[in-house]
Amino acid sequence: MTTKRVNGVGLGLRWDFIDEILATKPRLDFVEISPENYMGRGGYYDEALDRAMDAWPVVTHGLTMSLGGTDPLRPDYLKGLRAFLDRTKSPWHSDHLCFSTFGGAVLHDLLPIAFKESEVARVADRIKRAQDAIGRPMAVENISFYLHPGKREMREPEFIARVCEAADCGLMLDVNNAWVNATNFGFDVDEWMRTVPLERVVQIHVAGHDWFTDGAWELTETPKSAGEREGKLIVDTHGADVCDEVLALLERVLAETGPVPVLLERDQSIPPLDVLLAEVRKLEALWKRATAQAKGPRESVVEVAR
Amino acid sequence: MSAERVQSLLAAACFGTPEEARALVEDPARGLARHGLDAEDAEAILPNAKRLGLYRRLVRWNVTHVVAAMLERTRMRFEALRPGLFDATVDAFLAEVGPRTPHLRDVPAEMLAFAAPRWRADAELPSFLVEHAELELVEFTIGVAPRPGPVEALADVAPDRPLVFAEPRAIVRASHAVHELPPSDPQALPPARETALLVYRDEEHRTRFLDLSPVAAAILERLLAGSPLAAAMVEACEASRVPLDDAVLAGAARLLADLAERGVLLGARPVDDA
Numbered sequence: 001m002t003t004k005r006v007n008g009v010g011l012g013l014r015w016d017f018i019d020e021i022l023a024t025k026p027r028l029d030f031v032e033i034s035p036e037n038y039m040g041r042g043g044y045y046d047e048a049l050d051r052a053m054d055a056w057p058v059v060t061h062g063l064t065m066s067l068g069g070t071d072p073l074r075p076d077y078l079k080g081l082r083a084f085l086d087r088t089k090s091p092w093h094s095d096h097l098c099f100s101t102f103g104g105a106v107l108h109d110l111l112p113i114a115f116k117e118s119e120v121a122r123v124a125d126r127i128k129r130a131q132d133a134i135g136r137p138m139a140v141e142n143i144s145f146y147l148h149p150g151k152r153e154m155r156e157p158e159f160i161a162r163v164c165e166a167a168d169c170g171l172m173l174d175v176n177n178a179w180v181n182a183t184n185f186g187f188d189v190d191e192w193m194r195t196v197p198l199e200r201v202v203q204i205h206v207a208g209h210d211w212f213t214d215g216a217w218e219l220t221e222t223p224k225s226a227g228e229r230e231g232k233l234i235v236d237t238h239g240a241d242v243c244d245e246v247l248a249l250l251e252r253v254l255a256e257t258g259p260v261p262v263l264l265e266r267d268q269s270i271p272p273l274d275v276l277l278a279e280v281r282k283l284e285a286l287w288k289r290a291t292a293q294a295k296g297p298r299e300s301v302v303e304v305a306r
Numbered sequence: 307m308s309a310e311r312v313q314s315l316l317a318a319a320c321f322g323t324p325e326e327a328r329a330l331v332e333d334p335a336r337g338l339a340r341h342g343l344d345a346e347d348a349e350a351i352l353p354n355a356k357r358l359g360l361y362r363r364l365v366r367w368n369v370t371h372v373v374a375a376m377l378e379r380t381r382m383r384f385e386a387l388r389p390g391l392f393d394a395t396v397d398a399f400l401a402e403v404g405p406r407t408p409h410l411r412d413v414p415a416e417m418l419a420f421a422a423p424r425w426r427a428d429a430e431l432p433s434f435l436v437e438h439a440e441l442e443l444v445e446f447t448i449g450v451a452p453r454p455g456p457v458e459a460l461a462d463v464a465p466d467r468p469l470v471f472a473e474p475r476a477i478v479r480a481s482h483a484v485h486e487l488p489p490s491d492p493q494a495l496p497p498a499r500e501t502a503l504l505v506y507r508d509e510e511h512r513t514r515f516l517d518l519s520p521v522a523a524a525i526l527e528r529l530l531a532g533s534p535l536a537a538a539m540v541e542a543c544e545a546s547r548v549p550l551d552d553a554v555l556a557g558a559a560r561l562l563a564d565l566a567e568r569g570v571l572l573g574a575r576p577v578d579d580a
Contacts, residue, residue, distance in 0.1 A: 105404030
């Protein structure tokens, strides 16, 4: 068995372009998949996953673990996930710092949790139990949110730092989500980055977003000034190119973290594959530039079995 | 626990009935109080309470989009025959039950399990619509069913042996020939005729359908259940009230040869196993 480090810039594998990307097999440092789309499934896409695993290292990113939920963690889901991770040999597994289940129902989206003292221990305990159940290191992702679901006893970056520390888990840092929240709620994203535990970052997500009117939720143009932002809200659609401000933030973050894997996510308004790959190449240039000047460059600590 | 109450509120905002959602937007303070939120939690939510509507839109889009995509032809026929009923049933499903599966792809099947008894009980709704939905969904479920395990050693087909068939496959029965409906005509009505379709996945991972005669369906159902070939034919003819004559024997031979050519019939279980 050989091993290969997961690092550099990867692309979220989506069915919209899976045929073309498997046919052309462009150079990619890694791809990311959502287990929920493949677990317990056979047929065409299951076979496509085998072909993808032959072509690139695969990392997994889940959607429905509901680490912040109050429903019990689902043993059948965790058991199936563990088997799936064994198959894909993903070096870590990430999911979101949110809730996505309630009363037995699965909401199939990422809903916010309150940044409370009592939530730190509760959520960290769930992460530890999930980590044990899947037999892999876990990383939790900061989400975009649009309201504070309860009293704020601490700020989001402090909450993230406390949860990661208590659970002793990794951080899947979504720089777009951080920027979206900072813009929507008006806080300093660089200060936010100085508070989260960058030393725990195992992977970074980057994506595009769209502006909507706040209330009618109609798609609207990107405001050109702070004054134009009134009555508008960014929604984390993954439906546009990564904006310049987020790219600049990514570069500043990579200069701090050193070389950690960066993943481009695109889920809506997906452009032709060559356009998407051009965005990956742009990110690669940024990644090389930023990590070359990193203050504390480090090697990816996790290897993937091949 | 306050987290539970807040999550109850958000879940209700997303999956509650349209009336409940409207009431929450019009008088959020009252809605928050109804969920028993602590005053300090309510105070944090109220300035942006209208954004509960955004969460409702985002969450519902994910779920309703996959249901509409996987039951696209069924929804089109509902719109032609009873406009609004399909979407209203999805709304009721979300409000009364909600998805239980972590796999978005399985939500349409959960929705149909909820909807089918209600649609069947609706005297004004053509009965073929449920059968149409079931057939449309099985095309997907067979296509994505888990890959089969390794096949054991096989023997030649013989009358005293159970046969071995490739997975996944199913026999779908209907009282109307819904599979004959032209996709381009949502108003079309299917002929009222008992039908049985073998649904299977071919080597290219495409879902395929084979229209079976009544006797062929009766034989195949017994074979799929594990009956030896001869016993399956005797029982099927008795159940179908047809003599087990040369015509049936010849028809069965043609059916098995066809299934072998399609890769559905793999062989027979060896005598020791049988």
